[in-house]
Amino acid sequence: xxxxxxxxxxxxxxxxxxxxxxxxxxxxxxxxxxxxxxxxxxxxxxxxxxxxxxxxxxxxxxxxxxxxxxxxxxxxxxxxxxxxxxxxxxxxxxxxxxxxxxxxxxxxxxxxxxxxxxxxxxxxxxxxxxxxxxxxxxxxxxxxxxxxxxxxxxxxxxxxxxxxxxxxxxxxxxxxxxxxxxxxxxxxxxxxxxxxxxxxxxxxxxxxxxxxxxxxxxxxxxxxxxxxxxxx
Numbered sequence: 001x002x003x004x005x006x007x008x009x010x011x012x013x014x015x016x017x018x019x020x021x022x023x024x025x026x027x028x029x030x031x032x033x034x035x036x037x038x039x040x041x042x043x044x045x046x047x048x049x050x051x052x053x054x055x056x057x058x059x060x061x062x063x064x065x066x067x068x069x070x071x072x073x074x075x076x077x078x079x080x081x082x083x084x085x086x087x088x089x090x091x092x093x094x095x096x097x098x099x100x101x102x103x104x105x106x107x108x109x110x111x112x113x114x115x116x117x118x119x120x121x122x123x124x125x126x127x128x129x130x131x132x133x134x135x136x137x138x139x140x141x142x143x144x145x146x147x148x149x150x151x152x153x154x155x156x157x158x159x160x161x162x163x164x165x166x167x168x169x170x171x172x173x174x175x176x177x178x179x180x181x182x183x184x185x186x187x188x189x190x191x192x193x194x195x196x197x198x199x200x201x202x203x204x205x206x207x208x209x210x211x212x213x214x215x216x217x218x219x220x221x222x223x224x225x226x227x228x229x230x231x232x
Contacts, residue, residue: 008064012051033205038083041208045082049215050075056220070156077147078215081140086208088140092132093200093207097124117201129196133188141183146170187221 018025033040053074054064065071097110109124149170154160195217199210 004064005058008058030205033209037208038086041082041086041212042079043082044209044212045085045215046075046079048212049078049082049218052216052218052220053078055216059220068152068156070151070154070158070160073151073156073158073160074148076158076161077144077151081144082208082212085140085211088132088136089207089211092128092136093204096128096131100124100127113200121201122197125200126193126197128200129193133192133196137188137192138184142171142174142179145174145179149174183221191217191221 019029020026050071054071057066057069058064093113094110097113100106101108101110106120106123106127109120109127112118112120113124115121146165146167150163150165151157151160153170154163192214195214196211199207199214202210
């Protein structure tokens with residue numbers, strides 16, 4: 001372990017420690033999260049998902065940041081993605097159980113999702129995760145890749161957001177062998193569906209936070225995808 005790793009780990013501990021040590025800090029977080037859930041989604045993803053990308057960069061290149069990587073614009077992009085993800089989670093969390101109940105596929109799931117853990121709640125969480133990860137997730141993952149590419153193409157500067165994104169050019173040049181063969185085909189069924197099944201079993205006020213924490217894992221997965229892409 002290098003000095004930069006120790007500093008990185010120490011910085012993370014110092015940042016998160018007050019939430020576990022001081023009740024006032026934790027209570028403030030809960031109150032703010034309940035009142036301004038979308039703002040908190042922005043903050044959670046801006047910090048945690050960008051942290052994941054930084055760790056991914058460390059795995060890929062040996063450093064946590066480098067010129068042109070664009071940690072700040074990535075954090076801004078992740079913040080808005082986080083709001084989008086939070087809204088999507090709400091839609092799927094309420095819509096899928098209602099659909100299953102309406103068509104008598106699994107009666108009582110909508111009610112079960114608000115109670116303690118049961119087999120019915122597990123079934124509901126699985127179907128919510130399944131539908132979200134086979135419809136919303138591929139679109140999100142592709143758009144995320146496009147914005148990342150745009151940021152890097154503009155030297156990692158915040159001013160990248162002031163320039164039109166050449167979506168057609170970027171999407172045409174994406175490494176679809178990796179995007180489909182690894183990101184979609186492997187990570188969605190083997191990681192994201194099980195991980196989000198667990199997420200939707202948790203109490204509602206922890207679900208977006210857990211999704212943001214999974215953003216750390218996403219950063220690692222993206223670094224693996226990038227490494228695979230470089231080997232092609």
